[in-house]
Amino acid sequence: MAAQRPSLFTRGLSSLSQSSDPNSPSVTTPAEQRDDAKRNFLKAMRPLPTQHYWNVWFDRQAKDQQSNNGEYHAQLEQLGTQIESVQDFWRYNNNTPVDQIKMRESIYLxxxxxxxxxxxxxxILGGSWTFRVPKSIGPDVWTRVQLLAIGEKLQDALETGDQICGVGLSVRFNSHLISIWHRDSSKKKSIDALLEAVLEDLPPELTPKPDNYFYKRHMDHQGFTVPPELQAVVDSHKAREAAAAAKAKTDEAAAAEPAQPTPSGPEIVEVPPSGEK
Known part of the structure; x- marks a missing residue:
């Protein structure tokens, strides 16, 4: 008795006909079968969510025609839909050509x-690191910094109570300015750790020179204006910073003073009672 030939198991595979009749309408070509398998695979993939939702902003800075000193005013608008997954990020990033952003325009995540x-x-109480990089490597640095943001590596570097706000890229004449914003500029450990996290991630060919990055509080920018409703918040923050700086200076001065020897008391001499020798 001839051995029975095993049949091909196709249960659950869409568009794969189990009919051997070549005239059957359900029979598809190998190319069509591959396309169907690819579509089913993509449908089965679940988006990898980001820990936070992110929005893309675009800042068109038009020259103010009413100003004689060449000042610029911002025209900020939110672009596209909210980024909620890694797939959303790559869809946005791959379709946003940084090299087409014009002079003095900015994009933010x-x-x-x-x-x-x-x-x-x-x-308002925060600050940012800014990295100046050549335009030739700007898009690569920008992608890496964005991934550090949505991957929470920047957030993990911060002190407790601090928070990453976002990242940005601004176009200048021959360079890109890439910035990282956080909420609390009074946290020195956060500031140092953010810089370390970025420099550790960038390969040597993308690492900016030490004189091409700097940190600055938002309120120290020339164009910064405190909204009236937040004036008390800013004043209170400045008072706390001044008190902390004064205390640190006092502690430093005390630590620098040489230790004074402890004065010894008068020597006590025991006098024998009268008549004793």
Whole structure:
């Protein structure tokens, strides 16, 4: 008795006909079968969510025609839909050619609820690191910094109570300015750790020179204006910073003073009672 030939198991595979009749309408070509398998595979893939939702902002800075000193005013707008997954990020990033952003224009990737404005309530007490890189490597550095943001590596570097707001890229004449914003500029450990996290991630060919990056508080920018409703918040923050600086200076001075020897008391001499020798 001849051995029975095993049949091909096709249960659950769409568009694969189990009919051997070549005239059957359900029979598809190998190319069509591959396309169907690819579509089914992509449908089965679940998006990898980001820990936070992110929004893309674009800042068109038009020259102010009413100003004689060449000042610029911002025209900020939110672009596209909210980024909620890694797939969403790559869809946005792969379709946003940085090399087509014009002079003095900026693009930002910020957490939902934050706006890339110094005077925003959530940003006003914060600051940012800015990295100046050549335009030839700007897009690569920008992609890496964005991934550090949505991957929470920047957030993990911060002190407790501090928070990443977002990252940005601004176009200048021969360079890109890439910035990283956080909420609390009074946290020195956060500032140092952010820089370390970025420099550790960038390969040597993308690492900016030490004189091409700097940190600055938002309120120290020339164009910064405190909204009246937040004036008390800023004043209180400055008072706390001044008190902390004064205490640190006092502690430093005390630590620098040489230790004074402990004065010894008068020597006590025991006098024998009268008549004793």
């Amino acid at each position: 910020f957490k939902s609820g934050f706006k890339p404005i110094w005077e925003d309530r959530r940003n």
